[in-house]
Amino acid sequence: MSEIRYENFFPIEGGTFVNAGDVSSRIKSILKNLGVGSEVVRRAAIIAYESEINIVSYALRGTIRLSVTPDAVCIEAKDEGPGIPDIELAMQEGFSTATPMVREMGFGAGMGLSNIKKFSDSLEITSEVGQGTHVKTRINMAEAG
Amino acid sequence: MTLAEIRDILDAEVLVGSDELGKEVKTAFSADLMSDVLAFAKPGSLLLTGLTNPQVVRTSDILDIAAIILVRGKVPPAETVRLAKELKIPILRTRYILFETSGRLHEKGIVGCIEKVGGDRVDVGNKI
Amino acid sequence: MKLEEIAGKLNLRVLCCDEGLSREVRGGFVGDLLSDVMANSREGDLWITRQVHPNIVAVAVMKEHSAILLVQGGIPVEDTLSRARKEGIPILGTEINGFEAAGKIYGLMNP
Numbered sequence: 089m090s091e092i093r094y095e096n097f098f099p100i101e102g103g104t105f106v107n108a109g110d111v112s113s114r115i116k117s118i119l120k121n122l123g124v125g126s127e128v129v130r131r132a133a134i135i136a137y138e139s140e141i142n143i144v145s146y147a148l149r150g151t152i153r154l155s156v157t158p159d160a161v162c163i164e165a166k167d168e169g170p171g172i173p174d175i176e177l178a179m180q181e182g183f184s185t186a187t188p189m190v191r192e193m194g195f196g197a198g199m200g201l202s203n204i205k206k207f208s209d210s211l212e213i214t215s216e217v218g219q220g221t222h223v224k225t226r227i228n229m230a231e232a233g
Numbered sequence: 234m235t236l237a238e239i240r241d242i243l244d245a246e247v248l249v250g251s252d253e254l255g256k257e258v259k260t261a262f263s264a265d266l267m268s269d270v271l272a273f274a275k276p277g278s279l280l281l282t283g284l285t286n287p288q289v290v291r292t293s294d295i296l297d298i299a300a301i302i303l304v305r306g307k308v309p310p311a312e313t314v315r316l317a318k319e320l321k322i323p324i325l326r327t328r329y330i331l332f333e334t335s336g337r338l339h340e341k342g343i344v345g346c347i348e349k350v351g352g353d354r355v356d357v358g359n360k361i
Numbered sequence: 362m363k364l365e366e367i368a369g370k371l372n373l374r375v376l377c378c379d380e381g382l383s384r385e386v387r388g389g390f391v392g393d394l395l396s397d398v399m400a401n402s403r404e405g406d407l408w409i410t411r412q413v414h415p416n417i418v419a420v421a422v423m424k425e426h427s428a429i430l431l432v433q434g435g436i437p438v439e440d441t442l443s444r445a446r447k448e449g450i451p452i453l454g455t456e457i458n459g460f461e462a463a464g465k466i467y468g469l470m471n472p
Contacts (some may be wrong), residue, residue, distance in 0.1 A: 261460050262458070262460060263391060263458075263459045263460040263463065264393070264411070264459065265392055265393035265394045265397070266393045266411055269393075269411055269433075273433070273458070281460065283392060283394055283397050284394065305397060305401055330390060330391070330392075330401060331390075331391035331392060331463065332388070332389035332390050332391045332409065332463050332466075332467065333467070335391060335459070335460050335463035335464050335467065336389075336463060336464055336466075336467025336468065336471065337467075338460075338464070339460070339461070339463070339464025339465070339467065339468065340464070340467070340468055340471075343460075343464075344461070345457070345458045345459075345460035345461035345464070
């Protein structure tokens with residue numbers, strides 16, 4: 089198991105866009121300061137942001153865990169919320185359960201999960217209806233680290 | 234072309250970043266859907282949009298967008314302007330609709346560009 | 362300018378209602394926020410969008426657009442196509458992105 093260079097948990101409040109994106113911006117800064125390569129920083133920031141927006145849009149509250157090891161950046165988003173009844177359906181581009189409020193913010197086009205998949209090297213989603221959703225992603229880093 | 238030239242082409246008002254008008258841009262991405270921007274926009278690009286909420290600034294920060302052009306004469310809320318100042322992302326505002334804005338920039342040589350995963354860029358340019 | 366001329370010059374795919382290709386295009390409108398499209402677009406506009414759900418047909422009908430162009434490879438859901446056929450609203454598609462599409466169409470209409 090690779091030694092962890094950095095690990096932190098960021099709480100996110102659901103149901104309000106007031107601070108939405110704040111955590112992702114911080115994650116981006118942290119990764120830059122750690123000297124992570126710019127392409128990995130970009131992908132991680134996008135994954136963090138889509139995850140954060142999902143929590144804000146659908147859940148009561150959630151947490152994003154960022155961990156950095158010499159060979160990977162891992163972003164894990166866990167929320168307390170309605171959960172996803174059909175994960176495969178939710179992964180389809182264009183499928184959305186967004187409310188009108190979410191859509192007017194410019195989100196809810198049904199690309200969040202597919203964007204997360206697109207920018208990660210591995211992705212694991214588990215969910216329980218009525219409890220919440222857990223999304224784990226990993227971005228591999230080249231040896232330079 | 235510089236942001237100053239873009240300001241002139243679009244008769245735009247500079248809301249944030251009047252000290253950054255010398256910034257050079259070559260590409261633009263237009264969208265009202267933030268997920269599209271996240272999926273496809275290229276770093277260093279202009280973002281043309283009718284969305285004025287602070288998430289536009291967040292998205293731009295995440296993607297290293299060079300500047301935001303708000304179209305359709307929209308006036309952004311104070312929170313959006315404040316966040317853009319904090320994150321140092323220029324915002325220009327034009328009366329022109331997105332179609333006209335895109336048209337004017339395109340005819341002056343700005344190209345659309347889509348970023349692919351893994352860093353390969355597809356410069357659409359004038360191929361079609 | 363006629364829709365078929367724009368479609369021909371830009372190699373746009375006609376996804377439905379090709380009988381509408383003779384329609385006159387009076388202008389262009391790019392947008393995905395339906396409230397903005399309702400407020401700002403005009404009769405005869407070619408509406409360029411990424412939205413693929415059936416509501417786009419209702420909006421296009423209400424605003425009397427000449428046609429809808431889905432950019433960046435967007436594929437309308439079946440419900441959207443069947444409604445478009447019922448209303449006779451042509452839906453076209455292209456792989457190129459919104460900025461390029463708008464730029465080129467603007468160029469054709471403002472030589």
